[in-house]
Amino acid sequence: MLNDDIALLRDYARNNSEAAFATLVARHVNLVYSVALRSVRDAHLAGEITQAVFIILARKADSLGDKTILPGWLCRTTRYASANALTIQRRRQQREQEAYMQSTLNEAEPVHEETWNQIAPLLDGAMEQLGQKDHDALVLRFFENKTFAEVGATLGASEDAAKMRVNRALEKLRKFFTKRGVSSTTAIIAGTISANSVQAAPVALAKSVTAMAIAKGAAASGSTLTLIKGALKIMAWTKAKTTVVAGVVLILAAGTTTVIVKYAGQSSRMKLQPNPAVTAESFKQESLTRLNQSRQWASDFIMYADKHQNQLPQNFEQMNSSASNEGLSSSNLEIVSSGNRRSIVNLQLTILLREKEARQSPDGQFVKVYAFADGHSQLVNSPDADFTATEKKRGFLVQPVKN
Numbered sequence: 001m002l003n004d005d006i007a008l009l010r011d012y013a014r015n016n017s018e019a020a021f022a023t024l025v026a027r028h029v030n031l032v033y034s035v036a037l038r039s040v041r042d043a044h045l046a047g048e049i050t051q052a053v054f055i056i057l058a059r060k061a062d063s064l065g066d067k068t069i070l071p072g073w074l075c076r077t078t079r080y081a082s083a084n085a086l087t088i089q090r091r092r093q094q095r096e097q098e099a100y101m102q103s104t105l106n107e108a109e110p111v112h113e114e115t116w117n118q119i120a121p122l123l124d125g126a127m128e129q130l131g132q133k134d135h136d137a138l139v140l141r142f143f144e145n146k147t148f149a150e151v152g153a154t155l156g157a158s159e160d161a162a163k164m165r166v167n168r169a170l171e172k173l174r175k176f177f178t179k180r181g182v183s184s185t186t187a188i189i190a191g192t193i194s195a196n197s198v199q200a201a202p203v204a205l206a207k208s209v210t211a212m213a214i215a216k217g218a219a220a221s222g223s224t225l226t227l228i229k230g231a232l233k234i235m236a237w238t239k240a241k242t243t244v245v246a247g248v249v250l251i252l253a254a255g256t257t258t259v260i261v262k263y264a265g266q267s268s269r270m271k272l273q274p275n276p277a278v279t280a281e282s283f284k285q286e287s288l289t290r291l292n293q294s295r296q297w298a299s300d301f302i303m304y305a306d307k308h309q310n311q312l313p314q315n316f317e318q319m320n321s322s323a324s325n326e327g328l329s330s331s332n333l334e335i336v337s338s339g340n341r342r343s344i345v346n347l348q349l350t351i352l353l354r355e356k357e358a359r360q361s362p363d364g365q366f367v368k369v370y371a372f373a374d375g376h377s378q379l380v381n382s383p384d385a386d387f388t389a390t391e392k393k394r395g396f397l398v399q400p401v402k403n
Helices: 002-015 018-040 043-059 070-095 115-128 132-143 148-155 159-179 186-196 205-217 224-234 280-307 388-393
Strands: 241-245 248-252 260-262 333-335 351-355 366-372 377-382
Touching: 002 018, 002 070, 018 043, 018 070, 018 115, 018 132, 018 205, 043 070, 043 205, 070 115, 070 132, 115 132, 115 159, 115 186, 132 148, 132 159, 132 186, 148 159, 159 186, 280 351, 280 366, 280 377, 377 388
Parallel strands: none
Antiparallel strands: 241 248, 248 260, 333 351, 351 366, 366 377
């Protein structure tokens, strides 16, 4: 079946065979959707990325080499598309006004996670570190559930050679996971990935993907990266919606956490004393400003890394930020994480910057602005000025600054 992927692409490209392309989509849509879902952790956005990837495939239908391993190519393209989607999302969020955010503190503590829950956030980063042949071998064996004989035939190798390559690649994954605190055996990793790595895409997605890709994929050329950017621009991204009910603001945005905001009032559970020196309105406006500036700081740090071999700045003197004109500046911010941004396992939870000193809100809470390695920012509250326990409770991570 795998050997006729390219033949089906050629049939679509040369004969405009919608049936051939629909066959490819049905065959690989679950794979693409699953990689996208792990990357962005948002079902709607994963569906948009899946459409974008198959648009790219339609546009490159006649240019992919005859020896292309299509499942491997789709995995790589999906990761590139997901990364670009998150970048687009972050930049859009920078232009949106956010309300003063106060995250709830009564979230349940994490329970012991199953192996898959530990592996899933790391899997695609681990796969990205593999060489192309190792990568494609694992995709065929565990994502596509092919036999070693089929893997070998597709890669142009014997069954024994395919088995050896898969085992070596599994050992590389095991070492990758171990360095990040997930201890397991290659057998458990293999079984876990095989059972969980590909999830069923929504029922209607294959049909809509086929129609969209055929409609938008014709008469286009360029590099894969260029096509990714073009395809993503085609998709209609979910816009942030803000709902205000009885003094409570809910921010609902793709890729962000739903947070609750109280403009005033005392929390009896936390037994905090109101701060009469600051009005609720002035505190809200100041927090809005600081949130926007912290997000700009994070964006500037990420852009710096993009221009310096993924190395985040170690100090503020290394860069000039457009966010430092007022409010948040290098005098009241501290750099929490540094080093190579690509080595950060969880960008959404790794603190990039935070306010040095906590501020007290009108309802007595202590708050700090945090900016994270994926570019988003949050206003985090604590019952006292020491945020150590709060950071631990929320699972925040740190990549230590290396001098």
